[in-house]
Amino acid sequence: MTLKLMSNESSTLPPPPDDSSVLGRVLVVDDEAAIRTALSRFLRMRGFHAVPAASGAAALETMQQQHFEVMVCDVRMPGMTGLELIVPALAHEPDLAIVMLSAVNDAVTASTALARGAANYLVKPIELADLHGAVVEALAKRARAIEHRRAGQAATAEIARKMEEMERDRSSLELLTVDVAHSVISAMETKMPFMAGHSERVAVLATAIAAHMGLDEATIEAVRIAGLLHDVGTAGVSEMVLAKAGELTTEEMAHVREHVRIGMQILSPLRYLGRVLDYVCDHHEHFDGQGYPRGVAGEAISLGGRIIAAADAFDALTSPRPYRDAISPSAAIATIHTRAGNLLDPTVVVALGAVIAKREETRSA
Secondary structure: OEOOOOOOOOOOOOOOOOHHHOOOEEEEEOOOHHHHHHHHHHHHHOOOEEEEEOOHHHHHHHHHHOOOOEEEEEOOOOOOOHHHHHHHHHHHOOOOEEEEEEOOOOHHHHHHHHHHOOOEEEEOOOEHHHHHHHHHHHHHHHHHHHHHHHHHHHHHHHHHHHHHHHHHHHHHHHHHHHHHHHHHHHHHHHOOHHHOOHHHHHHHHHHHHHHHOOOOHHHHHHHHHHHHHOOHHHHHOOHHHHOOOOOOOHHHHHHHHHHHHHHHHHHOOOHHHOHHHHHHHOOOOOOOOOOOOOOOOHHHOOHHHHHHHHHHHHHHHOOOEOOEOOOOHHHHHHHHHHOEOOOEOHHHHHHHHHHHHHHHHHHHO
């Protein structure tokens, strides 16, 4: 049946049903009193809690006071039009299902309403059964959208929880791996007195350099771990060659250089170490490209690798070796400055010098 309305129709609405029996809360917006009254009465008779509003402004004010699931709204109204009401209404009530009413079957207006967020668009005169069906369908669509969003939120939360668990497991595994590898390195170093504590000292110094350079915490930690692990490959190098007092032959030097490749073979399965592996791989690369194993130069060498190279060089110079005595920190820094630009990154050398100067000031204080 088509909705027939008289302008003198009473605007008095029956009291709303109990919330427990309400099928949905509907805001009816129309500047014509007879229409909004009749629509509200009809929807109440069908079990909805319907509240009339005479304008877009009145609708927004009513929404401040009550919660609604559906809004049935005329398109053409003085002041704020129905199209203009859609956006602020949804901003206040994002899950609001909106059914637009218009006396004009205009495709452009209909597409605009739907694009702005309306759920349906009906043309007057309206069959009451069609209006009822549109409100029921709008409620169902709203319920599906809410359920879909909740399911998505639940899935996102579950993914985040699993990722957090994986990150905790990864962090625990990383710590365990580093501890085990460092224990192996420390045990190996105890066999050669001149190497005792080398990896620990390099890690501490490299960490200080990275911090002085203003690197982020994650990078500083990666540098620290790489410092601890950088010489893990020496486990595959002959102790006799490492402890040799004289100059190494070409073959012996090639054998010693193998410790980087061996170290990467040991560590490469541990992909979760990420850039730590790059830093370990690069700690014998030279800034001028004459290092090993890749022979890359400048910034093609990972920053962590450049930092560990400087820390490694300083510790080697200030520690005794079978073929020479240790030199002082100041002498080591002076020597290292002569190698800035070829062996070492000049920027890292400056940072190393600042760290050592501060360390020496602290010790003499």
